[in-house]
Amino acid sequence: xxxxxxxxxxxLEKELVTLARRLRSLQRTLSDEAHPDLEPAxxxxxxxxxxxxxxxxxxxxAALEVDKGPVSRACARLEEEGLLKRAADKSDARATLLxxxxxxxxxxxxxxxxxxxxxxxxxKDWSPAQVKTFATQVSKFNxxxx
Numbered sequence: 056x057x058x059x060x061x062x063x064x065x066x067l068e069k070e071l072v073t074l075a076r077r078l079r080s081l082q083r084t085l086s087d088e089a090h091p092d093l094e095p096a097x098x099x100x101x102x103x104x105x106x107x108x109x110x111x112x113x114x115x116x117a118a119l120e121v122d123k124g125p126v127s128r129a130c131a132r133l134e135e136e137g138l139l140k141r142a143a144d145k146s147d148a149r150a151t152l153l154x155x156x157x158x159x160x161x162x163x164x165x166x167x168x169x170x171x172x173x174x175x176x177x178x179k180d181w182s183p184a185q186v187k188t189f190a191t192q193v194s195k196f197n198x199x200x201x
Contacts, residue, residue, distance in 0.1 A: 081173060097129050101138060101163055109152035138162060
C-alpha cells in the first residue's frame, strides 16, 4: 500500500511540474495578448492589482511575495504604458494606491477571453461534470497550498 501511495505521489509531482510549465507558457501567451511588450510577471501584477484594487504598493509586494524593487519598476513601466495609475491614499499621505486604467482593464478582459478559450479547447472532450470535479479538486489543492 505504501508503494502505491509513493508511486501516486511521484506521478502527481511529475504532473504538477508539467502543469506548472504549461501554465508558464500560457502566461507568456496571455502577457503578449494583454500588451505586446508586457512580460509575464507584469501581466500577473496587473491581475493582482485588479483583484486587490485599490492597493498600496506594500500590500501588492506582500501578495506577490517578491522584493519591492522589481514591483516598483514594473508598476512604473505599466503606468508609462497607460495600464496602471497611482493615486494618493487619502488615509495616509505617504502612500499611493494602485488601480488599473480603463485601458488596463480592457487588455486584461481581452487576455482572459483568450485564456478561457484556450482552456475550453483543452477540455473540449470533457463533460461538464468532469470540468466541475477538476475545478473543485484544483481549488481544494490550492487552499491546502496557501
